[in-house]
Amino acid sequence: MHPTGTVPPAENVLNYSMELTVDDVKNELYKRHHPSLTSLDIEVHAKTIHKIRTLKQKHNVVMLGHNYMEPLVFGLSEKEEQGDSLGLSMFAAKTEAPYLIFNGVPFMAETAKILSPDKTVLVADKTAGCSLADNFGAEDVRKLKELYPGAPVMIYVNSYADAKAESDICCTSANAAHIAKSMPGDTIIFVPDIFFAQNLEEELKGVKNVVYPGKDNTARGAVCEVHERFTLSDLLAIRESFEIPKEHPKRKLYAHWECRPDVLQEADYYGSTSQIMKDIAARVDKDRLERAFIASECELTSNLAQEFPKVQFWTACSVRCSHMAKVRIDKIADILDALDNGDDLTDYEVTLDPEVIDKARLPIERMLEASI
Ligand code: SF4
Structure with a gap:
């Protein structure tokens, strides 16, 4: 486990409003000051990130980044292209873009396909499960x-x-x-x-x-094999090791709904990823959060550390979703290369039977109606 939160504010996405050179990309990545983004990462990946960004613009691709993506992949998406699987699928359905690259696992891309049946939905690794x-x-x-x-x-x-x-x-x-x-x-x-x-x-x-x-x-x-990993004794040990006592006004232990019931009951706050993020943002706004541990996917914490640099986040990086980790920038570049060359996209495209799309859309639409 390692701490974050000792770094100055930084941008977690590239500036898409201008044409960038490879050096611009490097400079922007260095400005992130993220503890898990080393100069080696930046020097090795800047060229690929530059290519992805250029081809993304050229082919009018919406690139959706799930919150659990590693920071380099997450940062490929613009702010409004980042979020959870349903929010991203709903956002994509409102865009005119013909191509969606969903940086997540295939079930997430299926939801995007259900809501955007006429768009071509692509994923970096169709074998990534859940x-x-x-x-x-x-x-x-x-x-x-x-x-x-x-x-x-x-x-x-x-x-x-x-x-x-x-x-x-x-x-x-x-x-x-x-x-x-x-x-x-x-x-x-x-x-x-x-x-x-x-x-x-x-x-x-x-x-x-x-x-x-x-x-x-x-x-x-x-x-969920990721959230399952956290046990009550882990949480108690985390409280002690990282000095996050229960009821502390500025130190909080968060847990996701997919964790075990006793883990949820021990947490200071539990909720969905978006609810946890909102609670953190609200506390940061009022200067009521100095340290946090989130019992969830490790890269969620990495991305939050970039967004809220004043908070000291502790992460359990052994708790990483092996399926989500299959989405890497080299594979994303391969999709865009194939698109640019006019190659067959079968290896990347998520397709669904039209009858399944029609039937699966109904429960989603009912949920959206009931949410109003
Ligand atoms: S974290 Fe991984 S295993 Fe858990 S629900 Fe998400 S994709 Fe599935």
Whole structure:
């Protein structure tokens, strides 16, 4: 684990409003002053980043950067192109760009394709998986519907399109409780994340009965292999090692909804990635945050460290999503080279059956209506 927060303010994205040379790119990268962005990284990658930026502009590509991307990849996206998977997919749908490069894993790109069926959606590595999405599919939804006839199925956005297509409504970690409450009846089936389901069950106690895979049934569910790694004893050790005592006014321990229930209960604040980011921003605004640890993907903390340089963030860089880590700048440059040369894009393109797109769009649209 290592600290951040001892560096001056820096920009975390390149300036896209002007033509840049390779030297300009290097200068901008050096100005970031990020502790995990060494001069070696900058010297080795500046040329590739310059090429990506040039071809991105030439072909009017929207480059979506998920919050869990490593800083060099994250910084390829403009500010409005950075965020979580649903927010990015919604943003991309509003643009005129014919090509989307989604710097994330394929289930995220599928959501972009569902919302932008006429655009070409590309990913750096189609083999990049996700322990949540890979271990749950349409058949698993059908089985739960048989077990609990009449109960609506609410599916977490971290799932593939085929599973969404079988579900009634979608949710994110930011709106799950609100969406569940908006559904008819006493019971809701939540899939596929088991820890998230348990956390939601606790949150909705007395309001809604939450059933999920593994709760009094043998249905298959899944967990996020990254958030699963944090245990209660880890959090207690982190509090002690990094001097983040409970209730401290300026030192906070954050946890994501996908963590284990006892980890959530120990955290000073829990929420979705966007809620955690908003809480940090609000505290920074009022000078109420000097140190933070986030029980989530390591690169989220790296990116936050760039955005909030006055906060000392501690990270657990052994907790890295191996799937997200497959997205590297050399692979992103390969996509743009293929596009520029007019080559076949099959290796990068995320495609979906039009019927699946139509069916999977409904639960997303219902969620958006219920969110208003
Ligand atoms: S962090 Fe990795 S394993 Fe966890 S939900 Fe995201 S992509 Fe899946």
